[in-house]
Amino acid sequence: MSVRDRGGVRSLDRAGVEGDDPSSVGASTKANRRWPGRGGRERLAPGAVPAPAGARRQRLSRRIIVPGLFIAPVVVYAVVFFAYPLVFGFMMSFEKFGFSQLVHGSGPFFGIGNYRAALSDPVTITAIRNTVIFTVASVSLQVGIGLAVAVLLNRPFLLSNLLRRLVLIPWLIPLLATGTVFTLLFGDQDGFINMLLQHLGLISSPIAWLIDARPAIIAIIIVNIWAGLPFNVIVLYSGLQDIDGIFYEAAVIDGAGPWQRFRKITLPMLRPVMLIVVMLGIIATVKVFDLVIVMTNGGPNNTTQLLSTWAYTQAFTNFNFGEGAAIGNILLVVSAIIAVFYLRSLRKEA
């Protein structure tokens, strides 16, 4: 079928649709622009010019029923496994929902009692602060270091191939297992990291990494960066590969130095990819749970709780499901705010 034939079919098809079904004009013209040939052979049959009822029914089935059948499973899935639990959790957060309410699946109405209890608890405030610090620090450093490594990989040198393969390793290990390994490395007084830092003369006495609140948060951030680096590097590296070398050549001819080329070519052209990486980084980091549970379990004295672990503690350790659900919803709001804020600042920068 030649291109010209397709063009003819398209205009015919569009005219027919616009004539008999004004409501679908937008969708169908858009569709036709994408696929000029859609409609196939039957459209060319004699008598197709004023679309007969049969063809119209066929088109209806093509346009609504068939896509519907293909998409329905995922829509049902999203409703059953996301929308319904979220609504259920939302209801739960307004109920006095303890262990004994599990039998009925609902508890007495409690108004905003759970939210008031949660927000008046200093641990929740600490958890909100920790979540924000943890997310902002992890994502910025992860993307920054990831970009540096990606730029390094983008240059040919002896070990670059090996590095490109090995960079995936942290990704293979379940986050909980990663946390376990780093618990050993950060250790007590004689952990490997303390020994290394002392050996290098960076610290004079061992740091109680996982015992004091501040070092513990720093340790957890470091581990999270380590675990998240592979994804950032791969995606940013792919982004770098997509930048046409011709821009750099032109810049070299114009006498731009390496830093200028990075600032004026690499960064702007990488912006779409950066946006994606930052967004996905936030989404993944806000939810982090495993690392804290295994490394500090929220301690000492609840000072390293994140919203995720605090919601868990309230729901599954203290069996206060109502307040747990309320904290879970607060987490949802916080992650939305961080995402919006981050994307805004990135957009402004450019």
Added chain:
Amino acid sequence: MVQVAQPQASSYRRPGRVRSRLVRRVPREILLNAVGILVIGTLIFPVYWALCVALQSDPDALIKAPSLFPVHLVLSNFQTALNTEGGNILTSLIISVAVVALGLLVGVPAAYALRRFRVRYTGAVIGSLLVTQMVPSIALSIAFYSLFKDAHLLNSYVGLILADSTYAVPLMVLLLRAFLESLPGELMESARVDGCSELRCLISVVVPVAIPGIVTASLFGFLGAWGDFLFGLTLNSGGKVQPVTLGLFKFVGTYSTSWGPLMATVILAAIPAAIVLSVGQRWIRGGLRAGALKG
């Protein structure tokens, strides 16, 4: 000026400058490799250290007096780990494979339809799938706990498969769709013109071409389910069906100082993912590239 090694730029050089370029290139090569080694070392060391500790009969001695190349390697810790965690590894494997199967079953037709038909709700479906990615699993698990208790799905394979699928299904649909976007529309069109039904067109034309995307999406689904700890912890309710992450966590709680078997378990927990990745690596770059960048 040498930093950008563009073939076109370097192929046209005057003979007299070759030497000076070489002189400048050698230190740069050394520097790049040194930084490379530093990066590789940082990324690999924790895993290497876990392996070293796992291979010691007296791990504490190595931890107290670290050595990069320990001697007297034994496999007994792996034996212990396999005895206690072997069943859990199998559980994790069953769950992860089932999650991937569910993801493909739901995801492939949906991704195809989203790519193939520009219906008005396409944007809404994709948007809501993106939003599901932001939902914290802990919020879901609190609701799931109550719902699953009613449905008798706590401490069951089905329950964990369904819960873990929330990591995988939306992501797999998004990745698959993004990959299909990178395929030319004519491909599907030509099959339709030849008189295939949509289902035939999907199975015999689109799926074979979309293998890189399918492999990448499956890999992400597998790794998501394999690494799950949260649902395993919360929906297990003290029962026998526990994934390897939960087993490891309980191990930490009970024998927090027996680092040998613990690190052996860590290594064992990484092996299936390593196998899956090395098998899929051939496809993953293309798949990820299309999936992540053109999403």
